[in-house]
Every structure is written in structure tokens, then in C-alpha cells.
Amino acid sequence: MFVCHVALQGCLKLDQTVYGITADTGGHIKYLLELARTSISDPTISRIDIVTRGFDEATLGPVYRAGRETDGDLRLVRLDDGSAEYLPKEALHARHAQLCEAFGKYLLSLDELPDVIHAHYADAGVLARYAKEKFDIPYVFTGHSLGAVKREVSDRTDDALETRIAIEENAVEAADAIIASSRDEAEAQYAHYANAESGRIRVIPPGCDLSDFEGAEVTPKVANEVARFLNDSDKPIILAIARPVRKKNLLGLIEAYAASPSLQDAANLVLVAGCRGLIADLEQECREVLNELLAAIDKHDLYGKVAYPKFHEPEDIPAYYALARQSGGVFVNPALNEPFGLTLLEAAAARLPVVATDSGGPNDIVERCKNGTLVCPIDPEAIAQACLEIVTDRSQWVRFASAGGDAAATYDWRSHCDVYHRLLEDLVRVPVRVPQYQRLLICDIDNTLLGDRNSLREFLRWQASQSDDVALGIATGRSFHSAQSILASEGVPNPDVIISSVGTQIHWFDRDRSCFVEDAAWRRSVERDWDRPSIDDVANEIGLRPQALLEQRTGKASFFLDGRDKQEVERAFRSNGVSVEVVTSHQLYLDILPAGINKGSAVSHVADELGLLRARVAVAGDSGNDLGMLRSCVHPIIVGNWSDGLGDDPALSHAYIAKACHAAGVLEGVKHFQARGSW
Numbered sequence: 001m002f003v004c005h006v007a008l009q010g011c012l013k014l015d016q017t018v019y020g021i022t023a024d025t026g027g028h029i030k031y032l033l034e035l036a037r038t039s040i041s042d043p044t045i046s047r048i049d050i051v052t053r054g055f056d057e058a059t060l061g062p063v064y065r066a067g068r069e070t071d072g073d074l075r076l077v078r079l080d081d082g083s084a085e086y087l088p089k090e091a092l093h094a095r096h097a098q099l100c101e102a103f104g105k106y107l108l109s110l111d112e113l114p115d116v117i118h119a120h121y122a123d124a125g126v127l128a129r130y131a132k133e134k135f136d137i138p139y140v141f142t143g144h145s146l147g148a149v150k151r152e153v154s155d156r157t158d159d160a161l162e163t164r165i166a167i168e169e170n171a172v173e174a175a176d177a178i179i180a181s182s183r184d185e186a187e188a189q190y191a192h193y194a195n196a197e198s199g200r201i202r203v204i205p206p207g208c209d210l211s212d213f214e215g216a217e218v219t220p221k222v223a224n225e226v227a228r229f230l231n232d233s234d235k236p237i238i239l240a241i242a243r244p245v246r247k248k249n250l251l252g253l254i255e256a257y258a259a260s261p262s263l264q265d266a267a268n269l270v271l272v273a274g275c276r277g278l279i280a281d282l283e284q285e286c287r288e289v290l291n292e293l294l295a296a297i298d299k300h301d302l303y304g305k306v307a308y309p310k311f312h313e314p315e316d317i318p319a320y321y322a323l324a325r326q327s328g329g330v331f332v333n334p335a336l337n338e339p340f341g342l343t344l345l346e347a348a349a350a351r352l353p354v355v356a357t358d359s360g361g362p363n364d365i366v367e368r369c370k371n372g373t374l375v376c377p378i379d380p381e382a383i384a385q386a387c388l389e390i391v392t393d394r395s396q397w398v399r400f401a402s403a404g405g406d407a408a409a410t411y412d413w414r415s416h417c418d419v420y421h422r423l424l425e426d427l428v429r430v431p432v433r434v435p436q437y438q439r440l441l442i443c444d445i446d447n448t449l450l451g452d453r454n455s456l457r458e459f460l461r462w463q464a465s466q467s468d469d470v471a472l473g474i475a476t477g478r479s480f481h482s483a484q485s486i487l488a489s490e491g492v493p494n495p496d497v498i499i500s501s502v503g504t505q506i507h508w509f510d511r512d513r514s515c516f517v518e519d520a521a522w523r524r525s526v527e528r529d530w531d532r533p534s535i536d537d538v539a540n541e542i543g544l545r546p547q548a549l550l551e552q553r554t555g556k557a558s559f560f561l562d563g564r565d566k567q568e569v570e571r572a573f574r575s576n577g578v579s580v581e582v583v584t585s586h587q588l589y590l591d592i593l594p595a596g597i598n599k600g601s602a603v604s605h606v607a608d609e610l611g612l613l614r615a616r617v618a619v620a621g622d623s624g625n626d627l628g629m630l631r632s633c634v635h636p637i638i639v640g641n642w643s644d645g646l647g648d649d650p651a652l653s654h655a656y657i658a659k660a661c662h663a664a665g666v667l668e669g670v671k672h673f674q675a676r677g678s679w
């Protein structure tokens, strides 16, 4: 497969990228280069071209001139759009027509057209859409950072931002798939875009080449660079590494530090904010931000406590993390919103605890790596307090530092490419016909289909042999994107249907378009009787503690059970005249759904859509939120590792209780019903 990546902004070169040299030379380039290097090492990928915009600007050097560059198997093509000026991303839209024309010329100059285009960031989407319309090449889109989120967190807008948002809408509208790095990006950030249909968004966590960060050592150069700013360079370091742009909120971090005398006593602050010669020569936003940072240091008289080095080489960055680790310090990402946050992975790999914004991708990262705490980025006291706690509590520091070691294994480009390449193959493959299914098997995910890799492999072999006859569905408490992401990472082929968020959403896999499509009729029935304000009134009255914001959605209000009795909660809603479905799982979670909506009613809807009688449906589950579908199904399978009293439930006396656990238990149940001839 020949993949063409397009990324237009910033200073892109195949080797020794100087991150932070301009406001647009940041994470998207690191992501793209690391992805491309791993991707090309896979035998299924025959060629990768990276297309960017050429320019020739005296301050940046001649290396970015229009032309071509190669490095091993990677080729870089710099388009000539007729202007040699370096343009910040806000100005690129004025060159779209010329860039499309130059891109068209490049495509026509090739012996063979790319099989698929991967566009990075809004403007690249314009070129990808142009090529799709002109040459019929499918494209995938990675946003990296979305304008509508920036507008929301900064609480202001301007023409450039509105133009960018319109370009993003245009790019996502025609994209065959949208790749998101985190669940937050897929579910909360893309929710701002009318054209970003949920079924086309795939969460594929990026990798991050962390080899330079694991075991990173302090270099004398970096130690001296920092020491020359500080009165007492032995104190723990609070480190931030970010491009000097407003969204990264470095000023908020200085204000938090300035407002906390105890933090100033306990630690120094080190800000690595891009590279600069003269501040006056920087682009406008970087210039303004740096001037604001210097003014704040001066205003609060933080001299001797804050270091803000002028220049670093890419290879100095690991040494900064090492210096902060050696000092017993902490890494802080105070961004107003961080779409994903590669620096948090770098810090994790360098065994440096983190304090990170609770807005965006860090939610996923910190939940997975357990290497620090999340804070509200506009709460200076919370930022200072979180830093202080980590630098003064040694046992907490050690816990966070050691937990970060798993980051490299969790965020790995090879695992990313396994899923990513399968997605690209699906997009270029000629669609296969949908079989006339005779049976339907619906499985819960956690502790049912997943949980034991060997039995999953066995199950998948069986499923492949039945795939013309048996439709495979999923019914899970997870959200759709979380479900789809974990299934893909465990190598489960796209199921025919995913029932998610405890039955409140249904997505069908459309084989022609190789993407999922939400069942609109089901959505309407969920929305019809949804009365969130009344649910919140009752929840407040009985003191229910809500789960995170991302777990709340139309048709699902999620709380913690906190030792309550399910009947007691049901009574409270009944006595207030609020008609709902109450679902509990693992004695921990409590979901309030619209009356009549649960995994069971969703399974019935799916069977009806497939035109299958109830006797042709089998369902498998392990815990409380599977009760509805297990009870209402003629062929329920309870896997051997059941919980929440499922195996002892008199209403489930018709269920097959497997001896085997997880997917092997599902298979045992299926074979039992097949042998009886009843399914």
C-alpha cells in the first residue's frame, strides 16, 4: 500500500526537527515522523511520501525550499505554491488554491497514485479532499488540535479561528475516517463539529518514541543552562515544556507559582518554551506570550527562582526531564486544553511525575499511566497545591515516578500501526457483500469477550468460520469509541453492530463505507423521554456522586453506587415520579437510563432490524449491566467468571452457566445451544 501524508504547516524536515522554532513546529510533526518511520517498516506498506509546503525564509534557513528530500525509505516533497514566504497556519488558507494545484501536479507526476492519503491538521484536509474529488483517493484525517475547542477554552474568537473551524468542518465531512488520539478527542472535542459523524471517528492512541527519555541522563550543558538563572539550583524543579502560545497557559503556571510562597520555598520553576534569538523577531503570538511571561516574572520578582532558557537542541529535551527527575521535581502541563499531550508521555518515560490539565487527552494518559494528578488549568491554587504535594511527599513522588514506566508499552507505534494499517486496508479494499445472517450472537466486552487472549483467539477462529451465518454484536457499558478502540487493539475484527453505553447507543458497521453508522431510530427513542434535570434533582436529593463528565451522555446519567442498595435508588426515583431504568455493575457503578432502555431492549431492536426471531439470538455476559439482556434472551450465556450474583439469579434459571471463563465461556455456551439444536 502507498500512503501519502500531507502536513502543511510548521518547519518539517525528515531529520533533526527543531521543535518550537515556530509556533507551528510542534507535536503534529513529531507524531507524523514517528508514525511514518514505524509504518514504513511494515511489509504491507510499500511506499510513504510526506507532502508539505516549501518556503525560503532567511531566518529559518534554505533547508525548507520547495523540492524533495529522502531519508531511508521516507520521501518528503515540498510543494511550490508560488510564494517563498514562511506562512503561519492562520495564513495558509489564502494559498489553498495554489497548494491544491501544486498537489495535483505532484500526484500526476507519480508512476502510481497513492492508495490512501492521510491529512494532518485542517489545511491538509483541503488538499486531501481535492485529491479525493479529482482522483478518487480515499483519505483519513487527524486533527491534532481543533479550532472549536480552542475557541471554547479561550472564550474568544476571531476571523482566522472561524475560517479554520470552517476548513475543519469541510475536511471532516468528506474524510473516510477521522483518527483521534483519545476518547476525549473523539467524544468531547469532535462533538463541536456537525460533520464529524461519530461512526467515522476511530480512537487509535498514538505511540511516542520514548527511547531517548527512558533512562535519560542530565547533561552538563542543560544543568548549566538552568543553574545560571537560579539562586539555589538544588531545589526540586517544576518543569514545563511547551511552545510559547497562549493555549499552553504558561502564564497561568507562573501566576500559580507566584501566588504560593510555600511552593517558591520548596521548588524552582523551569520553562522550556521554544527557541528564540531576539524576542522581537518571533511570530506575533510567541512574541506576545514571551513578553507576558517576562513581565510576570518581573512583576512578582521571581528572579533567581525561575529559569527560561533561550535555546535548546532537540537532544537536550530528555536531559531537561532528567534534571527535573533528579531534583525530585514534577512536570506540569497547564494547557487550557491539551488535545493529546506527547510531553506527558515523555515525562512518564523519564520517570517524572506529572500535574496535567484536566481538559483533553491528559485524562486518558493519566488514567492509563497513573503517573500524576489532573488539575483545572484556570485554578492557580489547585496547580500550586498539586505541585507542592508531589514535591513534598516522597512516597507519592516515588509511586507516580515508577508508575510512568509503563507509558512506553502502553503508547507504542507498533500497536498503533497494527490498528491503523487494518483501517487503511479496510478503506482501500473492495467491499464484500453483507451475508444473509441466520443467527445473532451478542457479547459483552470486559471480562466476557476480552480478559483472556488465548481464549479470544480460539473464539475468533470459530467466529471466522461462522461469519456467513452468525452476525456478531457487542453490548457494553463502555462508550462506542472506547469499545471500538479496545476491540481494535485486541485484534477483534469490526463487529456487525455495537450496542454501547449500556444500551443507549447502537452503531452498525457499514461494509460499503468501512465505517460505523449510528442507528438514528434508536437514538430518537432514547432521546424521547430523557429528562436529565429531573434525574439530577433526585440524584442530588439522595446524594449520588457523579462519574466523570465524559461518562455522562444523552440517555445515560452515571454515578457511583457508594454502597447503596439498587432498590433504594429505584424507590427514590419512583416516589419522585421520575420513570427511569436503574442499572448497577460491579457493586461500583450506577447508571440511570430512560425507562425501557437497556442492553436487553437494544438487543431486541437489533434482532428486529436483522429480521431474526428471538430464538435465533444468543447473548453472553458476566455482570450486573448484562442482566437486562440475559434475562430477556432465550439463549443467555453466563461466563464462568461471573459477578454481581448472576450465576445465582432465579430469573436466569434458563441461562447456560459456562465452566470456562471469558471468550472460552462464550464459545462453550454457543456450542451448548448449537448441540441442543435450539439456536
Ligand SMILES: O=c1ccn([C@@H]2O[C@H](COP(=O)(O)OP(=O)(O)O[C@H]3O[C@H](CO)[C@@H](O)[C@H](O)[C@H]3O)[C@@H](O)[C@H]2O)c(=O)[nH]1
Pocket (backbone or CB within 6 Å): 019, 020, 025, 026, 027, 028, 030, 031, 144, 145, 181, 241, 242, 243, 272, 273, 274, 275, 314, 317, 338, 339, 340, 341, 342, 343, 344, 346, 361
Ligand atoms: O520548546 C519546545 C516545546 C516542545 N517541544 C517538543 O514538542 C513536542 C510537543 O508535543 P505536544 O506536547 O503533544 O504538543 P503540541 O506541539 O501542541 O502538539 C499537538 O499535536 C500533538 C500530536 O497530535 C498532540 O499531542 C498535542 O496535544 C497537540 O497540541 C514534544 O515532543 C516536546 O518535547 C520541544 O522540543 N521544545
Ligand SMILES: O=P(O)(O)OC[C@H]1O[C@](O)(CO)[C@@H](O)[C@@H]1O
Pocket (backbone or CB within 6 Å): 009, 010, 023, 024, 025, 026, 027, 028, 029, 089, 121, 144, 145, 146, 147, 150, 245, 247
Ligand atoms: O494551538 P492551535 O492553534 O490549535 O495550533 C496547534 C498547532 O500546534 C500543532 O498542533 C503542533 O505542531 C500544529 O498542528 C498546529 O500548528
